[in-house]
Amino acid sequence: MSATVNPSEFLPDAFLPPNFLPSAPSAPLRIPRVLAIAGSDPSGGAGIQADLKSIAANGGYGMAAITALTAQNTQGVRAVHVPPAEFLTAQLDAISDDIGIDAVKIGMLGDAAVIDAVRTWLEKVRPAVVVLDPVMVATSGDRLLKESAEAALQALLPLADLITPNLAELAILLKEPVAADWVEALEQGKRLAALSGTTVLVKGGHLPGGDGAGDGCPDALVNTVGLLGQETVVVPGERIVTRNSHGTGCSLSSAMATVQARVGNWEAALREVKPWLLGALREASALDVGTGNGPVHHFHHVQDRTSSQHSQHSQGPAETPAEGEFAAALRDGAAADLDAIYALDFIRGLADGTLPEHEFAYYLAQDAIYLNGYSRVLARAAAVAPTEAEQLFWARSAQTCLEVESELHRSWLSTRPAAAGLGPVTKSYVDHLLAASVSGSYGVLVAAALPCFWLYAEVGATLHREFLAGGAPAAHPYADWLRTYADEDFAAATRQAIAYTDAAARQASAGEREAMALAFRQSSRYEVHFFDAPRLHA
Template identity: 45%
Template sequence: MGDTLTPHQLSIQTREYPRVLTIAGSDSGGGAGIQADLKSIAAHGGYGLSAITALTAQNTRGVQQAFFPPAQFLSQQLEALSSDIDIDAVKIGMLGTSDVIAAVRSWLQKYRPPVVVLDPVMVATSGDSLAEEDSVAELSSLFPYADVITPNAHEMAVLLGEESTEQWSVLCEQGQRLADCYKVAVLVKGGHCSGERTSDALMMPGHSEPVWVGSSERAQVRTTHGTGCSFSAALATELARTGCWQTSLERVKRWITGAINNGQRLEVGGGNGPIDHFYHVHSVISEQSARVSDVDKYLLQAQDLDMVRLRESFSEYAWELSTSIREQVNSCPFVEGLGDGSLPQDAFIYYLDQDGLYLKEYSRALGQVSIRATDTESRMFFAHGAVEAVEVESELHRRWVSRFRDSAYVTGIPSTTTEAYTGFLLARTMESYGVGAAAVLPCYWLYAEIGKNLYSAYQEYAGEHPYGEWLEAYSSEEFQTSAHQAVNFVNKIARIVSDGELISMKNAFLRACWLELRFFEEPISACHLPLRG
């Protein structure tokens, strides 16, 4: 495998939800080994399989003992899996004994998995040895079957028979020698090196310089247990999903940095604690839980409503009720940065990726509103909107995304916020025409108002605005007219529904406004960008 690699792409058939096998040891503390691998695979959208090579008695302070089941049992695990399941990627971790290495080598020779990431686990973060001395030399016999190996600084030194180093330049030289010697890509990991920042680099055989380098500020935390295991398992998953070295490495580097920085909130153990594999999910859940009252205070005031006014002037009254939410939308860093051109490109790319995924489901929601519409005019309007969302707006997204297709922020996977918003729309548009129309209205109306306001800032911009084409699309007369028509249709149905449905319409409108706010806020936080001001 190693000699067929190119600096940028892998010649494999990628899969959106790859089936990833981890061949590694078990960590009784849950922070490394099989347990960490399965968490990492799941965190990156893969389905994890496992073949256990060793059992350890360990915690965050160190490894007390390791037990190696017979190699024949490992072979039986591997055969059972590969005889039934098509495996898209393999991560190999702790092997420990010569017999186990031979069993893995025999299986690799027979099945040749599309992607193989080999993490030569020999020295734990705590400094404990995890391999028998006579197995270290034999480990290199697996290198010809790997796409990349991911040793830490200590393991690099063992493999080369040299002294371990804390100098980044020397470590890269060691990585290049290892890559050239075994004709395999080597991921050099600088976590053990000195300095305020930590770097990783991908060395390819025959190259004088790294083909990729990623750097981040050094985390001032002790939650680093299982970092190497987690990185390699995540990399195997991303390579199977994207087939691209740069995209995969950037995504994993960004993720592992956040996972390390957030590990301390798990409060596990008294030594080197584990990373938080699902920090991105935990952050969204915590933030949404803390802020749910922002919208619920509007939804729970039905007893104070002027029902006559709500029925006769639904849009005017609902617009007033949404004032606080709309003010937060207008003042959020994403919207302000989009208007004055200061928005970091990464945040805009993230938004494009998620908005394109949103539009696919929004089109379905509009289609459901059209089916439930009570008159021909509104039925045709929402049906046309469904087509527009797919053909016109999605095409605008595709044009923009094509410029950034190699970005780590183009994932094609809906975020938690995107799934929450689209799930809400699809559920509400199944209820009734009135509730469904009110739920989809903010995407017309809020966007039209934002587009109109941002277009004013765009016209005052000196020079070529980086997002000018985007702002023109949502401030166009055609889009403004569509928003006005949507408002009229919602006002029309509000006059004839029951009181209960009218309140449900108000609630659906306000909840959608709040989800729009969450959608605009997410790109800044998801890309770990600082807030302005």
């Protein structure tokens, strides 16, 4: 299918493409409460310290139960002290007796008594999300778990929802040699997943060049009992050449626990966390910490924004953009997200009519739920809009959500039952929009709402062209959907929504325009995930 898009069909001069930035919390009252159970690193790069930074950087509230004290720095581990297991139990009970826990990340455990204490607590509390990073061997080669405790750790594996070993740890858990290449690593991941009955994250970061993974650094989710959309989900990534990778494994596992608690989907979580971690590695040298293997830069994305704002402050207020300029700036990066959407099997199946009916039914069921929340967001935009024309436009758009699109969905679903409640992507997207609606900023609100107009208009028009180019077969099962979203009235509404968003940017401060762009990027990312959700659900 052609992915050729002509943005001028819909806008004065604009479109925005999201970078895959780590997301902010979906809503102010839904910040994941994440407990890290791990050892302490006084140098701040790994262990509990890295966990708490990762949790905060990915929008969570971090808590910590200390399993071990280490004397270490960027050059290596000098000593390890493991406090009595009874004291760890006291820490865990104190937290769970008082605070709701949305996710748990488990790192360094030290000895068998500590592992048994954690297992007993997990069996009692049963947290919804448990990520186990089986810390056994550090990147430096230091042994961090006594060999006598390996059997106890094996008994802990089935209580985890996700296991994140490095290649050396993966080999130890299987009692096999370390994988020599990516293919072998994936096979070991499958064996561990089958052994533990859970999902394993196979990490390619320690593979040498020419390992079958190319020059990149892939990661893969592996599950052999049907909990993923497919047995192996590979997420490619760039290989960052740096000496500053201390705490990468800790940071990845705690970030995965945090984002999973928010989005409820392991693949979506990995696709959000991986770009953040790549940025943390890429910008690590900016920290200038230590003379050995330095830490990653957990807050690189915050630092970028802070530096930008400081630069603007130092140079005086940023100039107000000309008409269409803000929209044009958003449009410049649109190609990557549009390409991602057009590459989805769901979109290709819609275009040629081969999409399985149950996937389309799930999509429509989620869209109907989404539109109910979206209509409330548009109604809020109408309430705070600065002009009567904008008030009327957003109010009419809210009404359209309920009377036109929702009716199409209900009519289709009434003859084709789809057992689908609120999906995790739908919930996260609506929570994000509702958070924007209470932000107090009209500009941020309309920027967050805009991708639902824009991406649908772009995708709908392209699909409709493909539909017409194929001769418009009468039997095409999704013809009504294609016609609805290629409708000229919808295209005109999209152009108006873009114009109003651009106008709001011209009235906003430089800081508010940055917040508008971020809200739009986040919504655009959710649009990609929303189109892909039926495949993950199936």
